[in-house]
Amino acid sequence: MPSSVANESQFRYQSSRSRASCPSRSPSGPESPTPVTPNCDVVDLALAELQLQSQEIRKQQELVATTSSSSSSSISSIGSPKRSGWQIKSSKLSLNTHNRIRNIVESLKIKPNPEKPMIPLSIGDPTTFGNLKAADETMKAVLHSLESGKFNGYASTMGHEVARKAVAKYSAHQRSDGEIDPNEVVLCSGCSSALEYCILALADRGQNVLVPRPGFCLYYTLAEGMDIEVRYYDLLPDQQWRADLVQLESLIDENTAALLINNPSNPCGSVFDEQHLRELIAICERHYLPIIADEIYEHFVFPGSKHLAVSSLTTEVPVLSCGGLTKRFLVPGWRMGWIIVHDRKNRLRDAIVGLKNMCGRILGSNTIIQGALPDILTKTPQSYFDGVIDVLHSNAELAYKMLKQVRGLDPVMPHGAMYMMIGVSIERFPAFKDDTHFVQELVNEQSVFCLPGSCFEYPGYVRIVLTVPGAMIEEACSRIAEFCDRHYKKESRNFIEHELLDCDDLAF
Helix, strand or coil, X not given: CCHHHHHHHHHHHHHHHHHHHCCCCCCCCXXXXXXXXXXXXXXXXXXXXXXXXXXXXXXXXHHHHHHHHHXXXXXXXXXXXXXXXXXXXXXXXXXXXXXXXXXXXXXXXXXXXXXXXXXXXXXXXXXXCCCCCCCHHHHHHHHHHHHHCCCCXXXXXXXXXXXXXXXXXXXXXXXXXXXXXXXXXXXXXXHHHHHHXXXXXXCCCCCEEEEEECCCCHHHHHHHCCCCEEEEEXXXXXXXXXXXXXXXXHCCCCXXXXXXXXXXXXXXXXXXXXXXXXXXXXXXXXXXXXXXEECCCCCCEXXXXXXXXXXXXXXXXXXXXXXXXXXXXXXXXXXXXXXXXXXXXXXXXXXXXXXXXXXXXXXXXXXHHHHHHHHHHHXXXXXXXXXXXXXXXXXXXXXXXXXXXXXCEEEECCCECCEEEEEECHHHCCCCCCHHHHHHHXXXXXXXXXXXXXXXXXXXXXXXXXXXXXXXXHHHHHHHHHHHHHHCCCCCHHHHHHHHHHHHHHHC
């Protein structure tokens, strides 16, 4: 028989024998067992101890069962009633997260003119039209990374050290001394992810962040879902989109967590000069504010202008600079961005801990692209970059020259990035309620799609992209001119009424 059964039989036999040889004991109830006399053998003593333990365990089990039953009854009496069906709700974060461009575009009633091919000047993806492509060296770097087999696994959440070293060297111009430690570089899943990490590392619920108007709508999208208030400081079109410094400073209070600077700008195409950057830095020094610098277009600067990293002009104000491969290398889908921490006075200690914690949310960015970064950043020739800038600058000059002559439009010549903002004197187009209506009918009549300024918190303007082929930008501007000439009124109803009121005032 099995050993366990044999041992059990032997134990029962020995127990019976030991009980027969022990002095007689009066029966004991479960609550007061009779102590075992010293004359009993060892087995009998063990049995008595087991009985005691067993009784104690039963008591504890009964107590737990009683308590559990009581708790369950209490919970059911004070808790919610049982669910009668599926009642799944969206989280507050998800419901409070909105993409302003998508919301506005989806509200448009668009039916392009079938007689004219569509020209989408709305898409901020430089690869859309096929005329701008990644360099051969960039593509080969990824192929080499893939074939090496070294970058198939997880990396450190901040990124592979070899990749961070490459970014530190590539971005040396952001420091006056040209020295960036790889440990000050955080690799992210695109520049959008970098911006999100910076905002969430610096701002808590109930705090506020200052962002430009007009400005990239993603800033609002990233903040509002987390109950972080966005406060808009104005950019001035008649001053090449410089910030209104007085209005900006008036927005700051004890809950302001950071100033976000987008330079060069999307959607304005502006490039701040050194003096203006120093004025912004001075405000941050006075109010002890860190800067989040969205510099994804830092190398998209037209001839005659120069980009200066805001971090290169200060050692007092800490700066989190966000960049990436997306625009300059024409690979937005590869989702490779980064944050460079510029904090010479060690004022971001706690925030840096939070920033590193944020990296753990997605366990790091694309490792294949990380492996390719050293070659991408060092082997892509300057001639390639110059060719891309030539296309953008040429398109900007052409569009500005053509649209400047159109009645009711006021384009602002950009100095960088890949966009142009165009003012629309909507009062001269009485057929349209606002810039959104103007854009809708431009699509329906001319099959040219721009983005209304309302997407960037700046109604009365439209934005066009400059990455299209030259012939296409010329055709688009011709159609816009035709559309405006058709709908332009020298004296709109509002204009006439205004003039009549002025005449009445003069009469009295």
